Amino acid sequence: MFDTLTDRLSDTLKKLKGQARLTEDNIKDTLREVRMALLEADVALPVVTDFIEQVKLGALGQDVQSSLTPGQSMIKLVQAELIKVMGEANESLNLKAVPPAVILLAGLQGAGKTTTVAKLGRWLKENHKKKVGVVSVDVYRPAAIKQLETLAADLSLDFFPSDISQDPVEIAKNAIDAAKRKFLDVIIIDTAGRLHVDDEMMVEIKALHAAIKPIETLFVVDSMTGQDAAITAKAFNDALPLTGVILTKADGDARGGAALSIRHITGKPIKFIGVGEKTSELEPFYPDRIASRILGMGDILGLIEEIEKKVDKEKAEKFARKMQKGKGFDMEDLREQLQQMQSMGGIGSMMEKMPGMNKVPQEVKEKMNDKMLARQIAVINSMTMQERRFPDLIKGNRKKRIAVGCGQELQDVNRILKQYQMMQKVMKKMKNGNMANMMRGLKSNAKNLRR
Template sequence: MAFEGLAERLQDTIKKITGKGKVSEQDVKEMTREVRLALLEADVNFKVVKDLINRIKKRAVGQEVMESLTPGQQVIKVVKEELTELMGGEQSKIAVADRSPTVIMMVGLQGAGKTTTSGKLANLLRKKHNRNPMLVACDVYRPAAITQLQTLGKQLDMPVFSMGTDANPVDIAVKAIEKAKEQHRDYVIIDTAGRLHVDENLMNELIDIKDEVNPDEILLVVDAMTGQDAVNVAKSFDETLDITGVVLTKLDGDTRGGAALSIKAVTGKPIKFAGMGEKLDQLEPFHPDRMASRILGMGDVLTLIEKAQTTVDEKQARELEEKMRTMSFTFDDFLEQMAQVKKMGPLEDLISMIPGMNKVKGLKNVQIDEKQLDHIEAIVYSMTKEERQNPEIMNSSRKKRIAKGSGTTVPQVNRLLKQFNDMKKMMKQMTNMQKGKKGKGFKFPFM
């Protein structure tokens, strides 16, 4: 998960102050010292840390905290608000031009994930905003970049405009916009060339494209794993091109988080999107308030709901609710639910979005082995249709056959059957909660 080290340090620090009935200036001083160290270790810009700590100190020893009935919680509220403000305050949305198409120019160094991000952004615009984008291959120096973009276009069933490696990138961009108008495309996403480092030739070419097509957005793609280097790159590109926003890639990796916390403060330009994985649907709008909540262990329910809304079929959900009420939930339904949960992303990421889950014993730094889910699926797929519909018919010979077919053991099959039965009971109990009945907690199979 992004910010893992920083999140752990900050959560441990603020935990000491949470339950205090009274907070002294010394308490605040000790807490801000720990926060300062945690941020510096996360590779946050030194000046940014200094300014942030001064703001937290000033507010934390002020009237809003000292005269509060719950000063410990007020301190955390202050830290969350200041972290949110540091990352931009509120979500910065993608531009929509007065005239069509809206032109987005993707810039950045080689290896930051620019081409893949172009595809992800096109996918997001189509799925979430009902747009009709076109991708443009302007990296004429790397034939592999053009091929990669064309491959992404095929996967997404989306047009990719290309004139090969011999054409001038400025001409490609101009002709692509003309083509987009002919085809009534409302967004044009231009994948420009990158270099291993910032140089004059790269910048001159990007300036020429910018001057000719007058883009509505210039999005800089930076690798969050590079820490402060990402901030320096952002500063260089912004000074030359006046970028409109930043896309942070690999924010799901083992990153210390310094880039995300420093870029807005150093460049004044917002982070608009965050890449949370390699799949083409793993690009998220960047919400500073939600990210601050996740860093402080408060969860991120809104993002979790949005993920569910994009993956869960409403008709299936209604049918499932009816089956839960009547206890007619089968292993086939179970497989459908597992498939929908998997679409939402890694389970440990989903768990981190649930408020309070970071405090649950045994779930801190949880590493869920997705292979265990494959074992469950293998067991279910090894059942006959009749067995999936009526698990009660299982006898020892059937269990042996299923274990052999799924590459598991009879005890694992028994465990899944028992947990499935427990889950059905729990579902029934949940529907009866209004009558005062309480359901037992269900432990996910093999977890």
């Protein structure tokens, strides 16, 4: 996510490391390169101009602390301005309404609206324990209605059927009435998209909005369209009272122009960001965390929250007790750790949030993917229970049998055994530590880093 911008900004700010202090000359040179980096990331020109001016004022003014090096000072200023441009803090959904709270999603065709309806429904259900209903008023695409029905069934969301012969306003009103009878907390309405902004589309969605008066009107936009995303968002905002934006497909966006342009151009907050195709891959948009990721600092707090939310706490505590008793780390434990990583969205999701990942060569990143996790688990599954508990038994013929059993090469078996040995050494050092305390310590440190 935003890899190109991360690389350019990191390289630019690194050049200040050898300087003794910030001067008008090195500030000017650095900001010229920052400006180019932002323009190459497809950030809107008015945003870039204002951004550079604010960083320049900070660098030449009293904002630079004498305790920091020039490089640290400039990173601090750039980070603060990135946060400011993207909206300071996360703005949560407003659900303070007589149930059901109505959320209307608007946007162009292909932005991922229907999938986002399902993702948002899942997020509300899992994080806020809400009873959620969904309905599609896209009478132009029967496939969209069917897609939403399938997603709703998979996620156990209440689906309200609709038909292409019906009027969109009628569909929405009927669904809201049905949601009231079912005592649902929230209903999310998926609207029709177009390939571009047109008058007919705006008239239709204005009429729908006036009829149902949603408490949240969210614009769904593909982040890969760069500053065009901000321009389209403004067109919708001029027609509708938008309350926020959801950026989709951020996992495929190497630039970041949309994230950095939308708030400045529309004045509306980005409330969520889609970071993958799975229905679990929707995250609240935290400007400070995204700024850290853009500058190659990772998002430790986000990573810890994900671990706390998705890791099986009972298994984690059981594992911690086993380590404390000095019973040793075996292949069963390694398999469990790999499966936990899978449940957290895989390696890619974790790597995005780890500091310094922008310095890892691309070819290494490409090898560290979810297929690799699945292959490693398959190797361990091919071992007998005795071999998993006593990996030192695995020699010559046993290795060949394991490789044949999982359909992989001998080197794949050797690789997982080597990984196990490295993990075993780490676990020995952790023997006297408590996993819960370690997690609390990491979280505290992450919060301190953000201050």
